[in-house]
Amino acid sequence: LQFLQQCLSDLDEQLSILGQRLIVLTGEPVACLQPLIDTFDINRLARAKHPGTEERNWLAAIGRRNPQLRCLHADSLRLWSTEELPFAINELPPTFSQARRQLESLNIAPPAEAPGSLPPPPGGLNVLPPDLRAAVDTQSLLVKGGSAAAHSHVKAYFNSSAPSVYKETRNTLDTFAHSTNFSPWLASGSISPREIIAALIKYEEAHGANQSTYWIFFELMWREYFHLYAWRHGARLFLQTGHRKSLPYDLQPTARFSDWCSGNTAFPLVNACIHQLNETGYMSNRGRQLVASCLVNEMGLDWRLGANWFERQLIDYDVASNWGNWQYLAGVGADPRGLRRFNQDKQQQLYDPNGTFIKQWHGSHQ
Ligand SMILES: Cc1cc2nc3c(=O)[nH]c(=O)nc-3n(C[C@H](O)[C@H](O)[C@H](O)COP(=O)(O)OP(=O)(O)OC[C@H]3O[C@@H](n4cnc5c(N)ncnc54)[C@H](O)[C@@H]3O)c2cc1C
Numbered sequence: 001l002q003f004l005q006q007c008l009s010d011l012d013e014q015l016s017i018l019g020q021r022l023i024v025l026t027g028e029p030v031a032c033l034q035p036l037i038d039t040f041d042i043n044r045l046a047r048a049k050h051p052g053t054e055e056r057n058w059l060a061a062i063g064r065r066n067p068q069l070r071c072l073h074a075d076s077l078r079l080w081s082t083e084e085l086p087f088a089i090n091e092l093p094p095t096f097s098q099a100r101r102q103l104e105s106l107n108i109a110p111p112a113e114a115p116g117s118l119p120p121p122p123g124g125l126n127v128l129p130p131d132l133r134a135a136v137d138t139q140s141l142l143v144k145g146g147s148a149a150a151h152s153h154v155k156a157y158f159n160s161s162a163p164s165v166y167k168e169t170r171n172t173l174d175t176f177a178h179s180t181n182f183s184p185w186l187a188s189g190s191i192s193p194r195e196i197i198a199a200l201i202k203y204e205e206a207h208g209a210n211q212s213t214y215w216i217f218f219e220l221m222w223r224e225y226f227h228l229y230a231w232r233h234g235a236r237l238f239l240q241t242g243h244r245k246s247l248p249y250d251l252q253p254t255a256r257f258s259d260w261c262s263g264n265t266a267f268p269l270v271n272a273c274i275h276q277l278n279e280t281g282y283m284s285n286r287g288r289q290l291v292a293s294c295l296v297n298e299m300g301l302d303w304r305l306g307a308n309w310f311e312r313q314l315i316d317y318d319v320a321s322n323w324g325n326w327q328y329l330a331g332v333g334a335d336p337r338g339l340r341r342f343n344q345d346k347q348q349q350l351y352d353p354n355g356t357f358i359k360q361w362h363g364s365h366q
Contacts, residue, residue, distance in 0.1 A: 003145040003281070003315050005135035007188045010146025012130060018118045024130035029058040030065070037066055040122045046072040048189060051230035052319040053237070079108050079193045079224050092232040095334055096225045103221055111194040142282055143184050143315065150185035154196060157181075158203045167212040170219075173273075173286050173351045174360075180216060183316035186223070193220050226324035229334055237323045240302055242332030256299050260291070261309045263363070268355075269348045270294045272363030279361075281315035286351060292329045293342040303330035 012022040025032035036042065050056065063069060075081035082089060086102045093099040135145070143149065157163065157180060169178035185191045197217065204213050230237050259265050263274035273287035283291070288310070295306040307326035311317050327333025329340045352358055 002134045003141055003143065003184060004188065005132045006141075006145030006149070007147075007190055008130060008145075009132045009135040010148055010190070012132070014147065015118070018115070019120055020118045021121055022130055023125075023127050024132075030061045033062060034065065037062075037069070040125070042066075043068050044070050044072070046074065048076045049073045050077065050319075051227050053235045056234075076192055077189065078227055079197065079220065080106060081109075084109070085228075089228060089231050092228050096222060099225050099228070100218075100221050103224065104217070108194060108197050110198055111192055141315070142280055143181065145184070145188060145190065147185075147190045150191040151195075153181065153185065154191060154199050158199045161207075163200070163203050163213050163216060164207060164210060165212055167215040170215070171286055173269075173284055173357050174276075179285070180219075183318070183321075187316045187318040187321075193223065196220065223318075223321055225334070227320040229324050230320035237319075237327065238304065240304060240332070242327040242330070257295075257301055257305050260295050260299055260301065260306070263361075265294060265299070267294055267298065267344045267348075268358045268363035269344065269352055270363070272352075272358045272361035275361040275363065277310075277313050281313060283314070286347075288325065289329060289340070290342055290344065290347055292326060293340060294344060296330050297339070297341045298344065303327070303332070 008022060008024060015022050023036075025036075045062070047059065050059075059071070063071060080103070084106065086106065087093065087099075093102070143153070162169070162178075162180075166180065170180075172178050182191070182196055186193060186196075197220065200213060200216055233242075236242060260270075261274065261278075263271035263278065265271055270291050273283050273291050276287070277283040277291075292303070292306055295301050296303050303326050307323050310322050310326070311319075314322065324333060328335045331339030348358075355364075358364055
């Protein structure tokens with residue numbers, strides 16, 4: 001909440017510089033927007049195209065109720081707009097590798113300039129200023145929400161030498177200092193993937209391109225793929241069977257879920273990762289894979305319980321990346337190899353041989 005409110009507070013500040021203001025409404029989106037549309041005779045609506053099915057349904061409902069509305073849909077959450085893709089979204093290749101081969105050589109349009117002026121708010125607008133009390137930095141979050149913080153983070157990242165060694169460092173357990181940390185700001189729309197690519201290109205021009213700088217692009221293509229996957233599969237993103245027709249194995253929901261989500265399993269590394277998530281809203285990519293594998297393979301639980309827990313806890317929660325990755329690991333998504341099972345002991349030896357991470361996050365039972 002604090003991170004999200006910081007994002008809104010930042011947006012409010014940017015709008016007020018241009019003589020505008022932010023209106024924050026809480027409730028069911030269609031019911032919240034309708035009085036504004038009616039009162040101010042609104043006939044244009046602009047939005048970033050969102051891959052979530054609920055968001056799409058809300059927008060469709062608003063359109064049905066208000067045939068006068070002209071809608072501008074911007075593909076600003078992705079690297080490529082629908083028109084720029086080499087395939088129709090319904091023909092999205094079934095695996096990331098197949099899609100990547102078609103995507104990686106495409107041109108990426110530079111980010112659009114932010115507008116220098118805006119029309120004033122409608123006269124008679126009588127809405128209370130947004131209540132953003134949680135935005136005040138009373139707790140120390142790992143990251144600060146908002147576009148200003150996002151841009152200064154991206155600038156600092158590309159002013160360091162980290163991009164040139166990214167590929168070697170990203171796959172560790174406590175990656176906060178070792179990967180880009182772009183995800184919370186991408187997920188909240190505080191920065192666009194095109195802005196990041198523009199900064200990456202500048203970095204490569206100044207310092208040279210290598211496998212690591214390419215890998216930043218590679219990972220952003222994973223994000224792109226999951227966004228397209230969410231568009232392609234719609235509500236099937238949330239089905240236990242994913243986009244497959246039958247379950248590849250048996251999944252039985254059991255009461256052990258509460259052990260998993262409180263970090264009280266038989267696996268110290270899993271416990272440590274979950275504690276880190278619950279305390280900070282952050283978990284490394286490696287940690288996410290391990291805890292997901294544990295939930296599905298060791299505890300025999302429905303993968304959607306884990307995806308739902310992540311949705312509640314992650315600061316960088318993104319509907320497409322979260323549910324797409326969970327499906328992938330559970331063997332019901334975009335993975336030709338099926339179920340992914342990690343050997344927890346081996347992972348612990350590989351990624352936390354001295355038990356430092358487990359100790360830091362109290363992963364061992366007392
Ligand atoms: C089970 C599971 C759930 C996940 N849920 C989310 C989620 O809700 N939101 C989210 O942003 N990422 C999610 N991821 C992907 C990945 O773990 C995070 O994007 C990454 O850890 C964020 O840290 P970073 O920004 O330092 O990433 P980096 O390693 O520096 O990667 C750069 C960027 O590439 C993108 N990226 C990297 N890996 C992936 C991936 N596997 N899938 C999609 N995009 C990727 C992200 O936008 C990231 O910011 C999930 C992964 C798993 C295994």
